[in-house]
Amino acid sequence: MTHVIILGNEKGGSGKSTTAMHVIVALMKSGRKVGAIDLDLRQRSLSRYIENRKKFIEIKGKQLELPMVVEVGPVHLDSREASKVQETENFKSALEGMGACDFVVIDCPGADTHLSRLAHLYADTVITPLNDSFVDFDLLARLHPETGKVSGPSLYSEMVWEARKQRALTGVPGGIDWVVMRNRLSATRARNKKNMGEKLEDLASRIGFRLARGFGDRVIYRELFPMGLTLLDLGGKDSPVRLSTMSHVTARLEIRSLIASLNLPSAEMSEAA
Numbered sequence: 001m002t003h004v005i006i007l008g009n010e011k012g013g014s015g016k017s018t019t020a021m022h023v024i025v026a027l028m029k030s031g032r033k034v035g036a037i038d039l040d041l042r043q044r045s046l047s048r049y050i051e052n053r054k055k056f057i058e059i060k061g062k063q064l065e066l067p068m069v070v071e072v073g074p075v076h077l078d079s080r081e082a083s084k085v086q087e088t089e090n091f092k093s094a095l096e097g098m099g100a101c102d103f104v105v106i107d108c109p110g111a112d113t114h115l116s117r118l119a120h121l122y123a124d125t126v127i128t129p130l131n132d133s134f135v136d137f138d139l140l141a142r143l144h145p146e147t148g149k150v151s152g153p154s155l156y157s158e159m160v161w162e163a164r165k166q167r168a169l170t171g172v173p174g175g176i177d178w179v180v181m182r183n184r185l186s187a188t189r190a191r192n193k194k195n196m197g198e199k200l201e202d203l204a205s206r207i208g209f210r211l212a213r214g215f216g217d218r219v220i221y222r223e224l225f226p227m228g229l230t231l232l233d234l235g236g237k238d239s240p241v242r243l244s245t246m247s248h249v250t251a252r253l254e255i256r257s258l259i260a261s262l263n264l265p266s267a268e269m270s271e272a273a
C-alpha cells in the first residue's frame with residue numbers, strides 16, 4: 001500500500017516545497033521507494049529542486065538518491081470543466097503509476113486549485129508548514145480582534161475538513177492524519193513564538209491536527225536549492241558538501257524529529273537518514 005503524504009497550505013512561502021524535498025530525501029535515505037508529484041504547476045519549485053539534484057549528480061558524478069517523478073499538467077482545454085476532467089485523469093494515472101512506491105509525496109500550490117483539492121482526498125498524511133506569523137495562522141482559523149480567542153475555522157482548515165468528509169463518504173479506509181509544523185522559527189522573537197504556540201495548541205484539538213516540532217529559520221535551506229541537496233545529504237565521508245556548523249546539525253535533528261513524529265507505517269528511520 002502506498003502511503004500518500006501531502007504538503008498543503010493555501011499560502012505561498014510557508015515552506016511546503018522545501019519540507020517536501022526534505023521528507024522525500026529522508027524517506028529515500030531510509031531505504032523507501034518514493035514518488036514525487038508537484039501540483040504547483042506554475043512555480044514548480046519541487047520539480048526544479050529535483051531537476052537541480054539530477055544536474056548535480058551529472059556534474060559531480062556523485063551517487064545520490066532520486067525519487068520517481070510524474071508530471072500531471074498543466075492542462076489548458078477550451079472549457080474549465082473539460083480541463084478539470086483531464087487533470088483528474090492525469091492525477092489518478094500518476095498515482096497509479098506510483099503503485100510500487102512505499103510513499104508518494106505531493107507538493108501543493110499556495111492556492112485553492114482543483115488538483116490540490118483532489119490530492120487532499122487521497123492523503124493519508126497532510127503536513128502543513130506555517131510561518132510563525134498570525135497572517136499564516138489566519139488560513140487555519142480566525143481570531144477575535146479584541147479577545148484574541150479563536151472565533152472559527154478558516155479557508156485551509158475547511159478544505160481539510162471537506163477532504164476528511166469526502167474520504168469517509170467514499171469509504172476510503174483510514175483517515176487523514178493532519179500535522180501542522182511551524183517553519184522559520186526565529187531564535188529571537190520569543191514573545192510571538194510563545195503566543196503562536198499557545199494559539200496553535202488550543203486550535204489543534206478543535207480542528208483536528210497534531211503539532212510537530214518545527215524548523216528554525218536558517219539560510220542553509222535557501223542555499224541548498226540550486227544544488228538540489230538537502231541537509232540530509234551533508235556530512236559523512238562521501239558527502240558532496242560538508243556539514244559545517246552547529247546550526248546545520250541542529251537543523252538535521254529538526255528534520256529527523258519531524259519524520260519521527262509523522263508516525264509513518266513501519267518507517268523506522270535508519271541511521272543513514
Ligand SMILES: Nc1ncnc2c1ncn2[C@@H]1O[C@H](COP(=O)(O)OP(=O)(O)O)[C@@H](O)[C@H]1O
Nearest residue numbers: 012013014015016017018184216217218221222
Ligand atoms: N526553515 C527555513 N529557513 C530559512 N528559509 C526557509 C526555510 N524554509 C523555507 N525557506 C525559504 O523560504 C522560501 C519559501 O519556501 P518554499 O518551500 O518555496 O515555500 P512554499 O512551497 O510554501 O511556497 C524559499 O526561499 C525557501 O528557501
Ligand SMILES: [Mg+2]
Nearest residue numbers: 016017040045
Ligand atoms: Mg512551493
